Amino acid sequence: METLKISKIFSSTPGPRSRKEGSFSGQQFREEILAPAIKKAIDNNEILIVNIDGTAGYGPSFIEESFGGLIREDHIPYQTLIAHLQIVSIEEPYLIDDANKDMKDAESYSEQLV
Amino acid sequence: MRKAIASNLFRSIVAVLIFAFGFMIGKYKSISPYYFKKDLDLIGIATIFFNVWLAWYISRVIGKRNDIDKKDKEIVLSRLDKIISNYELFITQVHSNSLNYIDVTSFIKRNTSSIERLCKNFSLYHTFDYSNEGKEISAEMKKLLSLMTYTSPNPIPIPNFQEPVTISQNIITYSATRIDEILLKIDTIIDNVIRLQLLINSK
Numbered sequence: 001m002e003t004l005k006i007s008k009i010f011s012s013t014p015g016p017r018s019r020k021e022g023s024f025s026g027q028q029f030r031e032e033i034l035a036p037a038i039k040k041a042i043d044n045n046e047i048l049i050v051n052i053d054g055t056a057g058y059g060p061s062f063i064e065e066s067f068g069g070l071i072r073e074d075h076i077p078y079q080t081l082i083a084h085l086q087i088v089s090i091e092e093p094y095l096i097d098d099a100n101k102d103m104k105d106a107e108s109y110s111e112q113l114v
Numbered sequence: 115m116r117k118a119i120a121s122n123l124f125r126s127i128v129a130v131l132i133f134a135f136g137f138m139i140g141k142y143k144s145i146s147p148y149y150f151k152k153d154l155d156l157i158g159i160a161t162i163f164f165n166v167w168l169a170w171y172i173s174r175v176i177g178k179r180n181d182i183d184k185k186d187k188e189i190v191l192s193r194l195d196k197i198i199s200n201y202e203l204f205i206t207q208v209h210s211n212s213l214n215y216i217d218v219t220s221f222i223k224r225n226t227s228s229i230e231r232l233c234k235n236f237s238l239y240h241t242f243d244y245s246n247e248g249k250e251i252s253a254e255m256k257k258l259l260s261l262m263t264y265t266s267p268n269p270i271p272i273p274n275f276q277e278p279v280t281i282s283q284n285i286i287t288y289s290a291t292r293i294d295e296i297l298l299k300i301d302t303i304i305d306n307v308i309r310l311q312l313l314i315n316s317k
Contacts, residue, residue: 013216016281021284056223057222058219060259061263064267
């Protein structure tokens with residue numbers, strides 16, 4: 001069971017959605033850290049814990065791009081993702097609900113495209 | 115100073131009036147159907163002393179509680195003042211239409227956590243629960259965060275259409291309509307904080 005603390009492993013000042021918008025973006029976090037880690041957890045049948053506390057604050061786009069992007073861009077099925085991903089937060093627990101909603105919405109969006 | 119002198123004068127007058135009232139009552143042997151017993155036994159004296167002590171003790175406890183409540187209110191109201199002035203200052207930054215992304219997210223996180231913590235902690239020590247009011251205000255702050263930072267994952271390029279939020283190198287710029295929406299939301303937040311101040315003040 002691996003734990004990723006975003007403030008330590010990535011940045012204490014997470015940025016906007018995409019690389020073209022600025023530094024420490026959600027896209028950068030997903031592509032460089034989150035997607036490889038979740039794929040590894042799925043392969044090993046483990047749970048990846050993502051701790052989102054300790055940062056200066058997140059924009060909703062960062063959260064959507066990081067977690068929703070796993071479904072939209074990395075094509076990980078929603079059910080597989082929620083079975084292997086656990087998001088934890090004491091400071092901003094509502095962000096866990098936001099991330100879950102983003103993943104569900106991304107799944108609906110992907111289904112519409114198919 | 116003048117208020118303290120007036121208060122002391124009032125107390126002295128009340129004390130003199132009570133003394134005069136007692137003196138006049140003492141002149142009477144009876145006021146039908148009651149009569150005054152001039153001799154006092156040991157238990158009577160002990161009862162008088164105990165009652166006086168009890169009255170003094172209760173008034174002291176209530177007075178102390180009132181002092182603590184007053185001080186708590188002052189602290190919370192000044193913290194809420196600080197949140198209002200933070201947002202008023204923030205309005206001038208929004209008008210500049212060139213905000214740093216991290217400044218926006220950290221500003222809103224700080225103030226959201228602050229209001230939630232303040233209401234939760236204040237409610238712990240007081241009979242009225244302010245946590246719902248705190249949650250309502252922080253929900254408005256989160257809506258403001260979305261208005262100020264959310265960009266679409268799949269922007270569709272439309273000719274002559276300006277995206278409400280554009281971010282480049284962590285600097286955000288807004289369309290004129292979005293600035294109006296942001297200012298309106300900030301006004302709502304400030305109004306809600308003032309309403310909370312009035313609520314706390316009235317309890």
